[in-house]
Amino acid sequence: MTQPGSAYPLEKKEQRSETHTMSVLVDNEPGVLARVIGLFSGRGYNIESLTVSETEHEAHLSRITIVTSGPPMVIEQIQHQLERLVPVHSVIDLTVKGNAIERELALVKVAGTGEKRVEALRLAEAFRAKIIDTSLEHFVFEITGKQSKIEQFLALMQPLGLVEVSRTGLAAISRGPERM
């Protein structure tokens, strides 16, 4: 007999992994976030970032933005698994749609004095970060932008006295006049 493959896919096939951003429009009802998160953990999907907030108060609709990664077949599964949840109205894969606008907000606390403090301030200006709290020993910056920009900013702040960070996770929306 030949060498077995697997009745259960045992062999971890090295598959190209992609990162996708999805927008999910859901009824804002109790448990809906647990359903979405439970789906991801139960089926072993990745969540790299997840944000949720009510976006249409009258209609009780919330919008969940999920950044996930996986091989193409899994990404397709994720979309269809989300679509069949009862309180889900629609799901779009913004990465497939292409060219979506993606933003994140971070609050960044940096402590230090002297040279480092001056350098932190100079870099913050270059990144168009706002100072929203300060003392003689610290700054709290507010920065918005693509995730890559925030990553870059944090990397630069690291040696300058980065204390802690709070990030919102990604919000995303498609370009053009249509709604999802």
Next chain:
Amino acid sequence: MSRAMTGAQMVLEALADQGVEHIFGYPGGAVLPIYDELFQQDRIKHILVRHEQGAVHAAEGYARSTGKVGCVLVTSGPGATNAVTGLTDALMDSVPIVCITGQVPTHLIGNDAFQECDTVGITRPCTKHNYLVKDVNALPRILHEAFYVARTGRPGPVVVDIPKDIQFQKGEYTGLSNSQHKSYNPRTKGDERAVQTAIEMMAKAKRPLFYTGGGVVNSGPEASRLLRELVRLTGFPITSTLMGLGAYPASDPQWLGMLGMHGTFEANNAMHDCDVMICIGARFDDRITGRIDAFSPGSKKIHVDIDRSSINKNVRVDLPIVGDCAHVLQQMIDAWNAKKPKVDKLALKSWWTEIDKWRARNCLHYRKRDDVIMPQYAIERLYALTRGHDVYITTEVGQHQMWAAQFFKFEEPNRWMTSGGLGTMGYGLPSAVGVQVAHPDSLVIDIAGEASVLMTMQEMSTAAQYDLPIKIFILNNEYMGMVRQWQELLHGGRYSHSYTAALPDFVKLAEAYQAVGIRAEKPSELDDAIREMIAVKRPVIFDCRVDKHANCFPMIPSGEAHNNMLMGDDVSEEDLEKAITEEGKVMV
């Protein structure tokens, strides 16, 4: 039109409006108001089970044999947790169930109150949807929506968790409404262009094959009728999964038998060699595909399914069609008739010749014996002697289940109730209870294993209470036969804890349950014993002593392709040892 009433009354009212006649349940503190309402009416008949798992399985049997939604009523805490196995079973096999659970009063939720558990949290992954009711005025809508969700699209179990204070509160009851659900509206009609493409692919096929599943049965009797029409129209061969048995008549010459791990040689080889595969209402489950990278390598695959997420999950297909089986089958028939395609008659003829060669291999052959009853023989006789009766079959899980699937022939849908996806030992007996409740005058038989049936044996007491003449036909090999078979193949015959010593005397056990016990030990006794079982109009436990060492063949060993089957009549000791390679051993 709305009327003021209590939450508990609303439950009964909504059940009645939904046309519910029977509900399977078990009382407790958190559902007493509903039980009190049950007591004061006679529209809905309550069947008192002996364990909440049994209630759900009974409702599953009821649902699968009738096409209706099965209903369950259980209390909070342990009542709800006991129901979890049944709910998971119903989710895996797409059975429409509405399960009402009691909950501690709203103000106590989260306080670790007596018999409190997080029912919606626990059942979220094992239901299609669930609800915690927090407002009595929302209860009617939620109840009606629960039925809608359970039966619409790909069916499944729905839990409605009702706190006790809500059951007492008064509110406005509103009846059924025809308004569309705001977010859940699965598509039923297939894309017309995709249907046209499918017909073109089918018309050009040289080695086509229909591969069908439980979706056809779930879609309703019309889907089975249309499947027959399409299969006959095309002249193509057809196989089906365990869940789809009966949708196409087993006596028909185009039928190749079941496919998969214990499917027939002809069905699996046809799957492997076909050039166009038409999958209708099946989901390319791992017991079907075997080794995925060697699965039907040369075929173009068409997949019809109401659940978009079943498509391209395990196997990439060439043409997805999202829709309800009955709708899409009708569209395919119409498209075929409109087009009247010229099929490649010559190619089809040689395809059938090849299939006939595989058939001639006679893969279900086994050695008959005079001294002991072979389990296969027992099912063959059971099948032969129940011809002419209105028969429904349920099963437990194990070798007996596979032999039942191989040797009992089904001509109609909804006649075969088995736990496929979850493989729940203990499914068959309570399921038979549910089937018999729905079909009081039919012959309902649970083809059982002695180990499985002990998991829910207490439901015999339910059968006795409601005069349900179910027949528990146990293929008693004293082993967890399926486990023993794997240990023989994979673990050097070290039968670790797969033998049940000190089994009960099933005949006496039957008597203890006010049922009839029958035993057969020799092939010569078998026919008379089966006839006696059929003739008795009471519940029966039939202890059929069978060969303890028989194995279930054919078999695709773990990690092998469809065209690499182990056959019953040619396995030597040595073959068995070699059959499953080291890597395959890890795979279950």
